[in-house]
Amino acid sequence: MFTSALDGFGLTGGGSFTESRISPAPGQPSTAIPGYSKWVANGTAYFEKWGLNVRGSVRYRSSFIGEVSGFGANRVRRRALAETVIDGQIGYDFQEGSPLYGLSLFIQGQNLTDEPFVTINPGAPNEVIDYQSFGRRFQAGFTYRF
Numbered sequence: 001m002f003t004s005a006l007d008g009f010g011l012t013g014g015g016s017f018t019e020s021r022i023s024p025a026p027g028q029p030s031t032a033i034p035g036y037s038k039w040v041a042n043g044t045a046y047f048e049k050w051g052l053n054v055r056g057s058v059r060y061r062s063s064f065i066g067e068v069s070g071f072g073a074n075r076v077r078r079r080a081l082a083e084t085v086i087d088g089q090i091g092y093d094f095q096e097g098s099p100l101y102g103l104s105l106f107i108q109g110q111n112l113t114d115e116p117f118v119t120i121n122p123g124a125p126n127e128v129i130d131y132q133s134f135g136r137r138f139q140a141g142f143t144y145r146f
Contacts, residue, residue: 008049015041078119
């Protein structure tokens with residue numbers, strides 16, 4: 001739209017700000033709703049032209065109160081730290097006139113920076129309780145339309 005030099009490039013994204021408070025029982029102090037981050041944002045940059053498609057995405061969420069399984073499988077509230085997750089994908093769609101027309105190939109990488117899920121003791125922020133690393137995930141595949 002702005003210039004032909006940007007033909008095939010695009011951006012998309014969004015964000016939200018949430019204030020949440022509940023009082024778990026009458027007379028108890030209010031607290032944030034478990035699972036809700038105050039700030040959440042995501043963005044994707046991409047290029048799609050000549051059958052080539054490349055995209056990179058980033059997702060951010062600020063720290064939040066998480067409910068996790070504690071000793072004996074009872075629910076325990078802990079502060080989960082902020083996280084930023086980066087994903088990417090490269091693909092190719094064979095074009096009309098090619099003997100492979102209809103075939104699309106792709107490779108994806110998820111959580112490329114190996115972002116961990118970390119919870120801390122709400123009363124002692126230097127005390128890490130859970131540190132879960134899920135690792136990077138890679139996928140490759142194809143589709144064929146006929």
